Amino acid sequence: MRSGRITEVESYVGEEDLACHASRGRTPRTEVLYGEPGTTYVYLIYGMYHCLNFVTEVSGFPAAVLIRSLEPLEGQSAMVEARGTENSKQLTTGPGKLTQALGITRALNYVDATQSSALFILDDNYAVIDSDIVATTRIGVEYAGACALYPWRYYLQSSPYISKR
DNA sequence: CCAGGGATCCCCT
DNA sequence: GGGGATCCCTGGC
Numbered sequence: 052m053r054s055g056r057i058t059e060v061e062s063y064v065g066e067e068d069l070a071c072h073a074s075r076g077r078t079p080r081t082e083v084l085y086g087e088p089g090t091t092y093v094y095l096i097y098g099m100y101h102c103l104n105f106v107t108e109v110s111g112f113p114a115a116v117l118i119r120s121l122e123p124l125e126g127q128s129a130m131v132e133a134r135g136t137e138n139s140k141q142l143t144t145g146p147g148k149l150t151q152a153l154g155i156t157r158a159l160n161y162v163d164a165t166q167s168s169a170l171f172i173l174d175d176n177y178a179v180i181d182s183d184i185v186a187t188t189r190i191g192v193e194y195a196g197a198c199a200l201y202p203w204r205y206y207l208q209s210s211p212y213i214s215k216r
Numbered sequence: 217c218c219a220g221g222g223a224t225c226c227c228c229t
Numbered sequence: 230g231g232g233g234a235t236c237c238c239t240g241g242c
Contacts, residue, residue: 061223070223072238080238098235100224117223147224157237191223 055121059206070195073113084113093160100147
């Protein structure tokens with residue numbers, strides 16, 4: 052069992068969001084985004100890394116949240132082995148890093164995370180303070196024009212497990 | 217059928 | 230700070 056506390060995410064919302072993969076409508080790849088909330092969307096990026104998302108809105112409206120960083124909790128030794136580094140700050144502080152650390156690949160795309168034992172989310176009752184949440188622009192979406200300015204990246208200011216400040 | 221590009225990471229300078 | 234790795238997806242021919 053490998054687990055971590057989510058510390059950084061980004062939202063990708065609707066066909067009007069030019070950074071969202073659904074901005075060009077339904078395709079074989081984006082069909083999952085139009086499905087049930089709680090479904091995983093895992094895709095390969097730059098031919099080498101995977102990105103983990105969860106579909107968030109009602110069926111028919113394409114939207115998802117990209118998980119960008121975790122604070123490692125359980126299974127750190129397995130993460131160290133998968134990542135090839137013992138630096139705990141380097142295990143899960145980035146969307147490609149955390150999928151590698153947790154062994155998440157496209158085999159876990161289109162999975163119902165509300166029913167799966169392989170990949171799921173729990174509430175650990177961590178007391179998030181509203182003022183600790185930073186809202187800023189998303190990373191790596193410069194091509195999206197005005198959409199790149201939306202403050203749809205969120206992270207915990209107090210957490211050391213963040214990809215970039 | 218093929219070319220172009222990508223929600224990244226790592227290593228080198 | 231910059232470039233390469235590497236392959237899937239999409240759109241255009």
